[in-house]
Amino acid sequence: MARSRFLPDNFTLMLIATVALASFVPVSGAAAHFFENLTTAAVALLFFLHGAKLSREAIFAGIGHWRLHLLVFAVTFVVFPIIGVVLRPVLEPLVTPQLYAGVLYLCVLPATVQSAIAFTAMARGNMPAAICSASASTLLGIVVTPLLVKLVLPQAGDAQHNALDSIGKIMLQLLLPFVVGHLLRPLIGDFVKKNARMLKVVDQGSILLVVFTAFSAAVVAGIWRQLPLEALLGLLLVCAIILAIVLTLTTFLARKLGFNKEDEITIVFCGSKKSLVSGVPMAKVIFPSAEAGLIVLPLMIFHQLQLMVCAVLAQRYARRPEPEPVQPGVPGAKA
Template structure:
């Protein structure tokens, strides 16, 4: 029996529990130092496994479709930031300044990998191209996201250092483990492929650790005293507007440019998503520790909204025999 479309998945529930735990029992002092060290190791392992799981053959198969990839990257790194900035007069009054900064950070992030590919497959889109587009977005985001943060996130008080200078840290913490995973894939790839369900707990556990440490620091700095319920409600509206705009624009532009049905599905799903797996570790590197909790809160809500909405679209499109 399948899960109802609008029931949160287990990982989303785990995120909620983690935030609640950090709100009630935030880590402090030496415990916080130890948990932060463990978190850094877990994040490195997360990206190592991402590299080991990625099939080079699938990437090569989709890499030649350059027009599709350009459109996905334009949606991810151009359309989203422009939407976040252009809609500021409407969006900013609905949330606090810290949450709006988190929305801008959300707009700079790369696309997801797993869910983009999964939804493309369900909707009968171009899966090899989705693998390539989502993976390219994830890798390019390691360099583009901190640059965009430096350009559009103007509250530098929340940044731990100039965003341009964080590229080196991100490369060491995220890209180097990823490349190591790719290099070792010929040796460990079959084992990784056989144990994807078990390794999923490593993926999710890494994110939960980062969320716990981020929210612990934010709670210690008084996060929930500065985020009223009305701002959280406004954040839901803002995330819904951003996702709806991205879905509508990618669907319309891809159709106007003459892409076939399978390619349009790929463009919509890869070009409208934002990666929680990449975003949370990046926020930890780019922003000061006390600001990370508020920065990642919009991303966590967007993550659940995009999963629910895209699950509906994928199932409906997958059941059709005509054009989207």
């Protein structure tokens, strides 16, 4: 029973199957163009539904905890990129230069929303702060990630596109549907809440479509001829090292800065995550199709690692004793 925590979940198995399908039956020409358009529509629908799902009350409930949010954003958009750049001489020899470009892209992505909140809830952390922090990270990433890509990967991507072009495209394809969905929340919010399974299908389906389209283009460009097995094993080690550093650092900083245990949990789970939901569509916009397959491969591996490791951490946090209720009038009790 304990071993099941370390086994891949169904979605990870679907991701592996999608990569295999794209490897053996890649689409090209008119079929590739059709899948590109279908993927763009699916991603827009995904962010539209996420906008409709996000409650404004949850945003305001957690927004006042600015020290926590500042630390999470600093880890997500400053510490992660610094780790990727500083450790490059040590880690890049473990993988190919193209794969390490994907590692650096991973380091500049926003935090994930669903798993960060789910693990915070499982570990009995500060839920309103987690909802606010993870959601704000996603929106902030729409602007910050393309700028950081140009900073840490100036040679990557389409030379004809600058950071402002990427931001504009991401805002059009991701932020606009999100805002429209949120504005329509009074009309469709209850429907989206009652049909949570639909959001999960769109969530996972859009990612699978993007991965299939990106890997098809990469296979046509010869991805597997450029990628030796030892580079894949090295990539697994690189992702594990980065995740271990960030988990250790977020725990240390949360305790050093005097946050309580509930806030520490939120900082650890929101600060250590990188979003597959945002990262894969952004890669499709920022990078040419032939490059996107290799670019998102580190993110896919890191995603599975963070889920397995954080599931174990969440269960450890959840086993801590419940705090004693404070009784009014008892000597030593706080007023």
